[in-house]
Amino acid sequence: MYDIVCGMKLGDKPTFKGLHKRKTYCFCTKDCQSEFKKNPKKFIEGTPVVELKNVYKEFDLGRVKVPVLHDLSLKIWEGDFVALMGVSGSGKSTAMNIMGLLDDVTKGKVYIDGKETSKMGSNELAGLRNEKIGFVFQQFNLLGALNCRDNISLPFFFKKKSSKLEQNGNLDKLINNVGLKDRVEHKPLEMSGGEQQRAAIARALVDEPELVIADEPTGNLDSKTGKMIMDEFRKLNDKGKTLIVVTHDSNIANAAKRVLHLKDGRLISNHNNHKK
């Protein structure tokens, strides 16, 4: 039995239930229950942007196998802003890599827009990453040989057909929005950490992906810059962008709408941020 909203696997006797058109649905928490009540049709008929179903992941180190994710099931819906929390080593990055199609699973299924990905070839996966997903990493991960502008436009570089977005000045608007107008000619090493991360965010957004995945985007930044970056994410989500952000800073997690907790590779809780 699975939570139709957050996708979590539920125990035998779930406490939160809901009825819609004479069918019973179960939920992990009151949050999911009320979420469902607001718009049942969305969850019954719609497809999540990302769905993991009974995902297991273990790393094969030759002599030993390291199990990292255990039966992980979850759903991310369009317009979500999810914070993925958990102590270091709990499997957050592994889960993100799987959701971002950077890594494969040992067992279980991964759906992007309802499409199962396990049978896709590496080219198709690369195409999906290019088209639908934007990544932001803790280490910024800009290419040292390229200047700021070229780094930001890199996703266009790997498109098989030229994109309209590339021509219509989206790039300059974006560079303006992230406040890097005076930095376009600079190489990553000539930029501050905050500037680099803003460039990385611009790169993740430049071809308007459906989903932005950020793995500890503020982890290498001081708290003030970190807060600024989180504000960027906040604004993005207000404009409707779907976001998943890994963090172990609960202050930063507060910016998200929904918080998932991972412990030893298991999802242990899902709750909404009600403050706002």
Next chain:
Amino acid sequence: MIGKFFVLSFRNLRHRNVRSWLTVLGIIVGVALIVSLVSLGKGLENGISQQLKMFGGDLLTIMPGEETDPLLGILGGDTIRDRDVDLLNDVSGVNLVVPFDMVYYQVEFKGEINATMIHGSPIEESKELYTENRGLGMEAGKWPERETTNELVLGYKIAKSQFRDEVFVGDEIRIKGKDFKVVGILKEIGSAEDDNAVYISLYNLRRITGRQGTVKMVLVRIAPGYDQNKVAEDIKFILRQERGSADFTVLTSEKTQAIVGDILGAIQLSVLFIAIFAILVGAIGVMNTMYTSVLERRREIGIMKAIGATDTDIMDIFIIESGVIGLIGGTIGIAIGLSLAKIAEIAAVKAGVKFLEVYISVQFILGVLAFAFLLGIISGVLPARQAARLKPAEALRYE
């Protein structure tokens, strides 16, 4: 698409450290060797066949030493005897016989001493051979009147520039305590050897060397209408009978050309061998650089894959990069190779050898560039494949 990859490759290459560039040295050396070799070799070949043509197709050269190795015979001090020479006059189809002897000796002009090659051959016959067969006139003066007079002819260069003062017709040159009057100066021949030589009668040369009854070489001219190969066979037959063994060589002009070609070929082959070796080392160097580069840039590969680069994209990027390394190595190699060839040409001209000209075609240059590019690409294939196969999540884990 590929154009964009080129831009990325150039950016990446600009980012590289000096050490990784050193490995291109092999390609540079190999290409430089090939380019200088080919450009000079072509000129050399042209020049030598031109020289040989001057002798005309109707001359035979008879030298001591086994036919298989005529150079060894001369170096070994074997000789042709006067008796052999006399016999040659009687062979039908022969209408001029010019025996030559030579010695490297000191010549003195106005107290200044220079060592040079002195050619001795009968005056009458030499005059005919030089003027009629080689079309070589006198820059000034004339050939000596008689065999026995103390007169000589100078090569163009030795007269003009070998001594402090230029030597003119009428000046005196001293060889082994005897004074010789300069009666003629030859026109420029184009080889340092010949232009720096002194030409005297065989009689006079024998007075200098004390060698009697032998010569080092005989030139034989074939009468019109006779087949040079046939006459050569007759000469061989007669000489073998006279000498009792085949310890001499009869060279037709064709054969001379073939031998020169063989020697040139051997030189070219050995340099080519070195060049190929250098290029091989270069290719391995590039491959090694690329492997290192793939290791160092695993993270970058991970980033590009995360952004949507396919395996083929990554492969293309690395292959183009190593192709560009090859191209750069090739360009530098061509520049160095041509400079070397040009330096050799200038040195040769200074030494009086006019025919060592740099000869190069645009097609050849383009071919070498394409080759170097291809070489880079081939060296890059395996490392590039390794790069392309990296899994994105794994690649991103590296620092």
